[in-house]
Amino acid sequence: xxxxxxxxxxxxxxxxxxxxxxxxxxxxxxxxxxxxxxxxxxxxxxxxxxxxxxxxxxxxxxxxxxxxx
Amino acid sequence: xxxxxxxxxxxxxxxxxxxxxxxxxxxxxxxxxxxxxxxxxxxxxxxxxxxxxxxxxxxxxxxxxxxxxxxxxxxxxxxxxxxxxxxxxxxxxxxxxxxxxxxxxxxxxxxxxxxxxxxxxxxxxxxxxxxxxxxxxxxxxxxxxxxxxxxxxxxxxxxxxxxxxxxxxxxxxxxxxxxxxxxxxxxxxxxxxxxxxxxxxxxxxxxxxxxxxxxxxxxxxxxxxxxxxxxxxxxxxxxxxxxxxxxxxxxxxxxxxxxxxxxxxxxxxxxxxxxxxxxxxxxxxxxxxxxxxxxxxxxxxxxxxxxxxxxxxxxxxxxxxxxxxxxxxxxxxxxxxxxxxxxxxxxxxxxxxxxxxxxxxxxxxxxxxxxxxxxxxxxxxxxxxxxxxxxxxxxxxxxxxxxx
Numbered sequence: 001x002x003x004x005x006x007x008x009x010x011x012x013x014x015x016x017x018x019x020x021x022x023x024x025x026x027x028x029x030x031x032x033x034x035x036x037x038x039x040x041x042x043x044x045x046x047x048x049x050x051x052x053x054x055x056x057x058x059x060x061x062x063x064x065x066x067x068x069x
Numbered sequence: 070x071x072x073x074x075x076x077x078x079x080x081x082x083x084x085x086x087x088x089x090x091x092x093x094x095x096x097x098x099x100x101x102x103x104x105x106x107x108x109x110x111x112x113x114x115x116x117x118x119x120x121x122x123x124x125x126x127x128x129x130x131x132x133x134x135x136x137x138x139x140x141x142x143x144x145x146x147x148x149x150x151x152x153x154x155x156x157x158x159x160x161x162x163x164x165x166x167x168x169x170x171x172x173x174x175x176x177x178x179x180x181x182x183x184x185x186x187x188x189x190x191x192x193x194x195x196x197x198x199x200x201x202x203x204x205x206x207x208x209x210x211x212x213x214x215x216x217x218x219x220x221x222x223x224x225x226x227x228x229x230x231x232x233x234x235x236x237x238x239x240x241x242x243x244x245x246x247x248x249x250x251x252x253x254x255x256x257x258x259x260x261x262x263x264x265x266x267x268x269x270x271x272x273x274x275x276x277x278x279x280x281x282x283x284x285x286x287x288x289x290x291x292x293x294x295x296x297x298x299x300x301x302x303x304x305x306x307x308x309x310x311x312x313x314x315x316x317x318x319x320x321x322x323x324x325x326x327x328x329x330x331x332x333x334x335x336x337x338x339x340x341x342x343x344x345x346x347x348x349x350x351x352x353x354x355x356x357x358x359x360x361x362x363x364x365x366x367x368x369x370x371x372x373x374x375x376x377x378x379x380x381x382x383x384x385x386x387x388x389x390x391x392x393x394x395x396x397x398x399x400x401x402x403x404x405x406x407x408x409x410x411x412x413x414x415x416x417x418x419x420x421x422x423x424x425x426x427x428x429x430x431x432x433x434x435x436x437x438x439x440x441x442x443x444x445x446x447x448x449x450x451x452x453x454x455x456x457x458x459x460x461x462x463x464x465x466x467x468x469x470x471x472x473x
Contacts, residue, residue: 008241009383009425029419031388 002040003063005049011060018061021052040066072278073265074294079160083195086202089163096167097271101174104271105131113267113276114340116153117143117223117260118324118352119427123267126257129247130176133255138178141232141251142169144185144192144261145216145223148322149374150354153280154261156292158185158192161265162199168264170207171271176257181211183261184228188218220323220378224426225258227380238380239426262353279338279350283308285357286315297339297350304338304355314360317442321351323371324431326438327364363457364443365450368436369394369401375432385423389416390432397436400450410451414440 014032109124146154222237231237250256288309376394420429
């Protein structure tokens with residue numbers, strides 16, 4: 001079981017805290033909205049990912065469990 | 070050839086229930102039980118644009134509905150160059166209703182919604198009258214709802230959202246409508262032509278034809294039923310031939326893509342044949358772009374329309390398509406900023422998958438096809454030149470009106 005980041009695109013307002021806290025996975029487009037690298041989060045980055053999720057002021061970012069086939 | 074539109078000519082108006090029954094007989098009573106398997110075997114692909122396999126969609130709802138499902142027959146048809154959904158609803162409403170009834174029986178639904186674009190008045194009138202001709206039992210299970218204008222109102226989560234809350238903007242997924250849709254119940258959202266085709270499959274048809282809307286540099290524009298094994302050349306010939314040399318075809322509508330005429334002219338339009346080349350039949354729009362018409366300008370009009378139709382909920386769609394639109398306009402007007410072409414190429418690869426719905430995916434897919442097919446024209450426009458003389462045909466809306 002691995003985890004991956006999901007963005008609720010309707011909630012996301014481009015506050016961009018996630019990209020600051022997790023630049024290894026999240027980049028920003030020209031308008032400040034997140035571009036999330038595809039795939040699951042490396043174990044070493046999980047704690048940073050959780051911090052990014054907690055920091056989102058509009059609760060648009062979540063870590064979802066993914067059942068690996 | 071005609072099967073969806075067989076019977077009296079379209080100019081004869083709406084077919085009555087009596088005439089429909091005379092041609093097709095009663096609905097095969099047991100058809101619904103085995104229909105899902107037959108739809109899967111027929112490889113019928115949805116005709117709303119995405120081309121999702123119809124049988125698989127019905128099975129997904131049937132597995133969850135527990136006799137409490139909903140069927141939403143999607144006749145919103147917001148696609149500017151498409152006329153086929155309003156045409157089949159206006160001319161053959163009973164075939165659409167047959168399909169919806171079969172779908173309700175097959176997936177286990179007790180609520181049937183006909184979601185018809187508010188601007189398609191003839192289609193709505195025909196559907197409303199056709200429902201009065203059907204049994205009281207069916208009328209008790211069915212209702213007609215006007216879909217608001219706009220490109221995204223027909224997107225399936227937007228349709229469900231509108232029925233539930235009067236708001237025709239897409240919602241985030243999952244859950245998808247087949248999991249939780251109208252009233253929270255598993256909902257089959259199915260294009261009206263797909264339902265009509267399913268009603269033919271129930272009677273033994275092989276789903277080998279499709280509706281298409283022809284426009285642009287072809288002699289007879291409008292809706293035509295085509296065999297899916299036909300090549301584009303044969304379809305153009307059925308449309309009376311081309312009226313002037315054509316350089317490219319817009320295949321599948323505004324969420325489809327431009328294809329160089331030489332790459333597609335001899336290609337059968339069957340979904341598998343197109344998919345193998347990276348194309349899609351989509352909603353059946355075939356727009357023939359004349360050689361003398363500038364693809365950069367035609368694309369700028371389409372992108373401008375799509376940007377204006379964003380539901381304005383998601384940043385990447387609202388701001389990304391807005392910026393792409395502005396750059397496309399500058400390029401079309403031969404007044405580009407230094408890096409406009411580079412920027413739209415980069416942006417066109419950044420927006421897909423970053424909206425609640427597929428609006429940014431569709432628009433950037435169209436743009437990427439244009440950047441390939443009209444590469445030389447884009448390079449010329451970036452430098453301030455255009456080799457074409459004639460302006461592209463009208464605004465998108467005018468393009469659609471020209472088809473009617």
